[in-house]
Amino acid sequence: MQAERQRDLILRSRRAMSWLQPGLVVKRWLFTSGLGLVLALLGAAVWADLQPIYWMLWAIQEALGWITRVLPGAITGPLVLLLGIGLLLWGQSQSFGSIQQALAPEKDTVLVDALRAKSRLNRGPSIVAIGGGTGLSTLLSGLKRYSSHITAIVTVADDGGSSGVLRRELGVLPPGDIRNCLAALSTEEPLLTRLFQYRFSAGSGLEGHSFGNLFLSALSAITGSLETAITASSRVLAVQGQVVPATNADVRLWAELEDGTRIEGESAIGKARSPIVRMGCLPEKPPALPRALEAIAHADLILLGPGSLYTSLLPNLLVPELVTAIQRSRAPRLYICNLMTQPGETDGLDVSGHLRAIEAQLASLGVSKRLFDCVLAQEPIGESALLAHYRKLGAEPVICDSRQLQQEGFDVMQAPLQGSRPTATLRHDPRSLALAVMRFYRRHKRDNQNA
Template identity: 45%
Template sequence: MSLHSNTSRQLRVVAIGGGTGLSTLLRGLKRYTTAPPGVTIAPCDLPCHIRELSAIVTVTDDGGSSGRLREELNMLPPGDVRNCMVALSEDEHLLSRLFQHRFRHGDLEGHSFGNLFLAALTEVSGDFAQAVQTSSQILATRGRIYPSTTANATLSARMDDGSLVSGETNITASKRTIRELMLSPADASPLPETLDAIATADLITLGPGSLYTSLITNLLVRGIPEAIAASRATRVYICNLMTQANESLGLSAAQHIEKILNHARARGLAKDAKIFDYALINTATISAATLDQYAREGQTPIAADLDRIRDLGIEPITGNFLHEGDVLRHDYEAVADSVLELALKR
């Protein structure tokens, strides 16, 4: 079914992830949503296929401005949530400049305005999740944003040499390769609204984003993998374009999926349970200049081992999902179009 056909079907969409990958995807999905109540937007020639858009965002960052606010104010890290709010806002250009602005001097040096905005709302409301919803209303975001858990959760990782590294910043900075990721407290729970969104979704996406610290971390939250497995939604894994230092160097697309499934099963997901129906894999050629740039960090394009993905019971969807600029990103319009088409076909 074409996205531009005269269909009245309206989808409920849940996007799970973190970092720049999730906010990039949300920019593409936002084009297909209706405006929030009371907000007038310019006419759009795209069909509005999304009636409800929900983002489930990892909250384990402990570095930079987010880490400082987390330590000093005992609040959840706001950085990834802030990026999603900007991506879903009505006036993204203005808000992006304001919310991403970092102070350069004094005690506020290094803090972004958006992080401080969420910190202030958290103090006013006494609850981070409520602060996120209130700020979303103020900014007229075209979707709802949920932290994956409201527990003050931290990450630890077992590395390839057997050592244990604690804290997301230390894990990312390590020169070793991650073998196993763990969440503390181990019984960290999601919001009821998160599980409700997953249960009623027509489309659920995971990715793109750092394999462990943006994707797997969400599936370590108690109840989320089981909710995805029980959902009747179209479930799509969006594979990264390049391998990433200490998270996925040398891993193929199928191996990314296997790492995700292994962690979900270690948390109690049944061995035969499915959490993906499709995997979106880029097969377009990346320019030599970009490849050289990433090769300096040991990063290479993720191998599209399609038969191995099919052996996992997942159908690969291939195509050109590239956007090459100063850095390599997904083409959010192409990705959004593809995942919505998959959901509409079902």
């Protein structure tokens, strides 16, 4: 019991000292308040012909004289000093504890820890992540541990599942990928996020739809645009950063295959049975949203991927204004490659093949300069029963020939993006992926400073 009390006392002391750390934006206002109190008292004293000051000095002198007569000054001084510090720390902890109970009574996070975390996140880099599908939401859920300045630019070309039904029947932009990104960046209670992601498993007309898709579609109808609906949803979910559609146009994808076939629709492209040669969209050259262009212009780091190459990543590069903004940016640009190939979409493609597909798509738009010259790829994956299962389904690990890519001028970084824990799927681990991205950013920043 005594050991527990000692640990609790040490923990409280450390938390009290934590308030002295820079960047919490608390001490300056406490100092301002204290200064204001002193000035107010001085003003009152001057108004009263300085008599209160004389009385106070006389009272202090008498009190100190009495104390030093009872106890020697060598003992009295340290005792009074310790008493003052103790009262200060106790009053401080009780005050901020009361503030925390008023603002967030059900949260276990100590206020000083929350302020320290917020201060650290506010100092994080401005990151723009471009993509769609589960790959982008996985990346975002990891990155929100490092920065609060995150912008997710999301494709709106989805025409399958719940999003496709709502798009056809209500005429709204597909909300599915946007919903996943909002949930990934949410800092609100887990129950609210689970509600947003909840998918109805029964009910006439409701089966297969997620609550978040219906919520965003309803808000789009009420507010008049998906962009406004996203802003409102971001406030509800306390989103850390912002989610922006790549365009507000009703984009429909098409693709030309190697066998000469032309297919239309994102869901059909994902099931192509012949290699994709060229992609496009209707309407051609859809406009980008100003918020997306502004985020790219002020970005410290621009990311593309992970995600389905032809249905989640390249559709964003069909928006010419986004491509131009990325070209103009001086921020490092990193392409994050998938762990596994996707049957019917990227069969047989290694990392170099993915990059060639991106460059070919950009070339069809008249972009000759390489857009992403840095690559993050998975380290070689060891043989396992899980990998054998994926091979039966037609998927293979995406091979990274780092030496060849470096000879072609790419900056290549490989890392264990799957994570160290055994999983039931071969997908990116949010924490491992975000850690590798931040290592890349810090290395690039350090190299630029040393240059």
